[in-house]
Amino acid sequence: MYSLDNPYLHFSLDPNTGHWSLRPQTGTTPYLEAVRPGLKYRLHSRPSLLPNIWEGDLYDIQITSPESAPSPHGRLNFLRLTCREASPAIAALSVEFALPEDSPFLLWRLIARNESDQALTLEALDLALVGARFKPMFQLDATRDRLQLQPGELRLHPDPGHLAFFTNGYQSWSFAGALQADQRQPGSRLRRFSDAKNVNLITPIVKWNGHFTSDMFGVLGDRDHQIGLVAGFLSQGEQFGIVEVVLDTETPSLRLTAQCDDVAFSPGETRATDWAYLQFIALDDFDPLAEYTEAVARENGARVPLHTPIGWCSWYHYFDKVTEKDMTANLVALAQERERLPLDFVQLDDGFQAQVGDWFETNSKFPHGLKWLTEQIRARRHTPGLWLAPYIVRSDAKLLRQHPDWFLRSSSGHLVSAGLNWFKWCYGLDPTHPGVREHTQRLISTAVNEWGFPYLKLDFLYAAALPARRYDPTLTRAQAMRLALKDIREAAGPETFLLGCGCPLGSAVGLVDGMRISTDAAPNWKPELFTPALSQILRHEMDFPCVHSAIRNTINRAPLHRRWWINDPDCLLVRDHDTRLNEAEVRSLATVIALSGGMFLVSDNMTRLKAERRRYIAPLLPVLNVSARAPDWMSTSMPEILTLPLTGAGTLGPWWLVSLFNWSDYSRDCLLDLRQPPLELDPEAEYLVSDFWEQRHWKLKGSNPLLFKAVRPHGANLVAIRRVTPEPRLIASTFHFSQGREFSTWDVAARELRFTIDLGRVADGRIAVALPGTPHTATVENEPLSVKDLGDGIYSLEFTVKRTARVRLEW
Ligand code: 9PG
Numbered sequence: 001m002y003s004l005d006n007p008y009l010h011f012s013l014d015p016n017t018g019h020w021s022l023r024p025q026t027g028t029t030p031y032l033e034a035v036r037p038g039l040k041y042r043l044h045s046r047p048s049l050l051p052n053i054w055e056g057d058l059y060d061i062q063i064t065s066p067e068s069a070p071s072p073h074g075r076l077n078f079l080r081l082t083c084r085e086a087s088p089a090i091a092a093l094s095v096e097f098a099l100p101e102d103s104p105f106l107l108w109r110l111i112a113r114n115e116s117d118q119a120l121t122l123e124a125l126d127l128a129l130v131g132a133r134f135k136p137m138f139q140l141d142a143t144r145d146r147l148q149l150q151p152g153e154l155r156l157h158p159d160p161g162h163l164a165f166f167t168n169g170y171q172s173w174s175f176a177g178a179l180q181a182d183q184r185q186p187g188s189r190l191r192r193f194s195d196a197k198n199v200n201l202i203t204p205i206v207k208w209n210g211h212f213t214s215d216m217f218g219v220l221g222d223r224d225h226q227i228g229l230v231a232g233f234l235s236q237g238e239q240f241g242i243v244e245v246v247l248d249t250e251t252p253s254l255r256l257t258a259q260c261d262d263v264a265f266s267p268g269e270t271r272a273t274d275w276a277y278l279q280f281i282a283l284d285d286f287d288p289l290a291e292y293t294e295a296v297a298r299e300n301g302a303r304v305p306l307h308t309p310i311g312w313c314s315w316y317h318y319f320d321k322v323t324e325k326d327m328t329a330n331l332v333a334l335a336q337e338r339e340r341l342p343l344d345f346v347q348l349d350d351g352f353q354a355q356v357g358d359w360f361e362t363n364s365k366f367p368h369g370l371k372w373l374t375e376q377i378r379a380r381r382h383t384p385g386l387w388l389a390p391y392i393v394r395s396d397a398k399l400l401r402q403h404p405d406w407f408l409r410s411s412s413g414h415l416v417s418a419g420l421n422w423f424k425w426c427y428g429l430d431p432t433h434p435g436v437r438e439h440t441q442r443l444i445s446t447a448v449n450e451w452g453f454p455y456l457k458l459d460f461l462y463a464a465a466l467p468a469r470r471y472d473p474t475l476t477r478a479q480a481m482r483l484a485l486k487d488i489r490e491a492a493g494p495e496t497f498l499l500g501c502g503c504p505l506g507s508a509v510g511l512v513d514g515m516r517i518s519t520d521a522a523p524n525w526k527p528e529l530f531t532p533a534l535s536q537i538l539r540h541e542m543d544f545p546c547v548h549s550a551i552r553n554t555i556n557r558a559p560l561h562r563r564w565w566i567n568d569p570d571c572l573l574v575r576d577h578d579t580r581l582n583e584a585e586v587r588s589l590a591t592v593i594a595l596s597g598g599m600f601l602v603s604d605n606m607t608r609l610k611a612e613r614r615r616y617i618a619p620l621l622p623v624l625n626v627s628a629r630a631p632d633w634m635s636t637s638m639p640e641i642l643t644l645p646l647t648g649a650g651t652l653g654p655w656w657l658v659s660l661f662n663w664s665d666y667s668r669d670c671l672l673d674l675r676q677p678p679l680e681l682d683p684e685a686e687y688l689v690s691d692f693w694e695q696r697h698w699k700l701k702g703s704n705p706l707l708f709k710a711v712r713p714h715g716a717n718l719v720a721i722r723r724v725t726p727e728p729r730l731i732a733s734t735f736h737f738s739q740g741r742e743f744s745t746w747d748v749a750a751r752e753l754r755f756t757i758d759l760g761r762v763a764d765g766r767i768a769v770a771l772p773g774t775p776h777t778a779t780v781e782n783e784p785l786s787v788k789d790l791g792d793g794i795y796s797l798e799f800t801v802k803r804t805a806r807v808r809l810e811w
Contacts, residue, residue: 038126131253161224177637311345347385357397
């Protein structure tokens with residue numbers, strides 16, 4: 001046996017079979033045993049024949065002695081395996097295994113070589129096959145006898161509990177969340193119209209209960225024992241990487257595949273995969289995906305700007321009807337209010353262009369053009385942003401007539417569908433075509449340098465990666481997607497804020513600054529289209545615009561935030577006109593967006609927004625840079641709990657922000673046991689709970705559950721929970737949803753409390769503090785401040801913060 005060890009993991013490689021195993025240094029489970037690689041290819045001359053499938057029967061095995069080398073993940077220790085198919089060998093494989101010296105994960109990749117003198121096409125490289133469901137039919141030994149091959153085994157616990165799988169959808173809008181063993185992978189009824197957008201078209205459609213696929217990474221979990229396995233890829237530069245699991249027995253089956261898209265594979269050529277990743281985790285860790293998401297960030301040199309964009313977007317109120325006048329009217333409203341509502345970016349979305357594809361011309365609704373618009377925006381001290389969809393073209397665009405050779409086509413020469421969008425068929429541009437590359441780069445640099453946009457929302461990016469025949473036939477879809485994004489970044493320059501949207505996630509790490517990680521929001525809770533009957537048909541569409549699906553992905557993809565990029569949870573809609581969202585739903589959306597710590601764009605008509613609804617915008621600013629976690633992330637795709645531990649100035653912290661949601665269609669009680677992870681409150685201690693939206697507070701013993709009676713359907717609560725201590729302390733604040741992060745100083749002396757609130761905006765509000773005595777002096781910015789005695793040693797202070805406010809209390 002050859003092995004690699006670090007403080008966490010023991011990896012072993014069997015020199016007789018070439019199969020490998022991974023287990024923890026301590027304990028007998030979880031483990032993977034006898035894991036095999038696999039390869040699928042075709043003879044180029046006979047593309048219609050079934051592919052040759054080589055699954056783990058390895059010959060001429062050679063293993064190099066361990067080597068070590070530095071990497072972004074610390075020093076790595078390597079083992080290399082080389083092997084062949086049974087003779088006559090057409091393909092040869094090497095597998096490189098790398099165990100970091102001091103991190104709890106395994107990395108490995110495959111390098112395939114065409115050993116024959118025939119042209120091949122490569123379909124897939126399987127990085128791992130393990131478990132009964134991915135057992136090969138049979139293998140041939142060197143004398144061509146049929147032998148039974150060991151299927152290998154994946155076991156999370158000796159006595160397995162309920163299994164679940166966290167799936168990450170292909171692109172921004174695609175479903176992400178946990179699925180249980182008795183559920184099916186969510187599918188769509190709109191297949192022909194929507195699959196090109198929302199799913200990786202090469203991934204087989206799985207139909208049984210407990211059979212799931214995921215893009216880039218997935219998490220297999222045993223919920224009863226809170227043990228999980230993260231399986232995925234560090235990058236998507238070479239191929240799109242897929243995780244497939246079957247949870248139908250106590251030992252689940254796992255396959256990791258790098259999709260090679262039938263690219264040409266000539267004699268003597270080699271092709272490597274991206275690095276695959278495995279890690280055992282505790283599902284009830286506060287941040288169980290930290291290690292994996294950070295490794296991906298390091299591998300790709302992720303861009304994470306310090307400042308999160310805050311702004312306004314035209315789409316979710318005006319949609320494609322937006323006019324130049326709507327833009328200027330909202331700009332005036334925003335500029336007038338910027339003291340109280342500092343929404344910096346003014347982002348024009350879809351609706352200005354002559355056609356999707358014909359970007360260099362505006363339509364009649366924008367008579368002054370885009371340069372004029374950015375000048376207007378800048379004149380009012382706002383920052384302009386623009387929506388573009390550079391790789392998708394609507395069937396009625398001029399570009400299709402002008403450059404039919406720029407488009408992705410099937411092997412029979414037909415245009416490849418990019419799905420039905422805006423009720424028209426759309427097609428994808430070939431990002432490997434020199435004409436397309438020149439055109440796209442000119443578009444991006446025109447938008448940045450001529451029109452003057454330092455912020456671009458780049459949408460429908462998946463259209464560059466559709467399965468098709470490409471100008472450069474040697475590139476996989478993943479390589480073409482990466483090329484497309486690199487061209488965009490190069491043309492935009494390093495300073496431009498690029499927001500990816502409709503984009504395969506793993507492809508964009510290191511190239512975009514922000515990424516839409518959610519399904520589109522909409523002014524409705526569940527999917528709606530034209531008529532109640534049609535809406536009913538769409539009710540179970542997981543990737544169709546609606547607030548419910550936007551919330552689901554925003555919660556489930558929180559671990560990517562500020563690691564791969566800044567997460568964009570999509571826009572906040574708070575209006576009470578032109579919407580079917582009720583106030584409970586608005587409150588839930590506002591709460592989830594605020595707790596995501598991500599980008600913050602409002603998409604209402606700002607000239608008509610009522611004061612009662614502004615309370616769902618202003619107190620959410622400034623945004624937190626951290627995101628809350630759902631402790632129930634593996635039990636349901638719609639987590640009902642969000643928790644976020646915070647610290648503050650002086651003795652203000654630590655405290656927890658907790659949100660409980662009622663996603664059901666009926667009002668019901670919401671309850672949380674505070675003794676459980678991640679809060680683990682002291683059952684003997686006393687805590688103060690302060691409800692932000694309802695503006696009330698109460699005391700609670702750690703042994704009592706947090707309980708909200710009769711929460712409205714689709715409704716939310718948001719509370720701060722702090723331990724009761726004898727010193728002067730904060731009870732509640734209406735200035736900021738975090739109830740504490742707005743304080744930049746908090747200094748307690750013998751008979752005095754001084755604090756500073758830093759909001760970066762003007763706000764009227766109220767705070768409650770507990771003090772050991774009644775204050776005789778109270779000032780804000782050296783002006784007298786009136787204090788209201790609420791009893792029980794609690795005092796309420798009402799004042800205006802003009803960006804900052806220094807308060808002093810003496811008793
Ligand atoms: C602009 C919008 C917004 C939005 C994007 C994206 O027809 N369709 O199927 C369709 C799907 C998604 C979609 C638009 C249309 O949304 O996510 O924020 O920019 O484009 O058209």
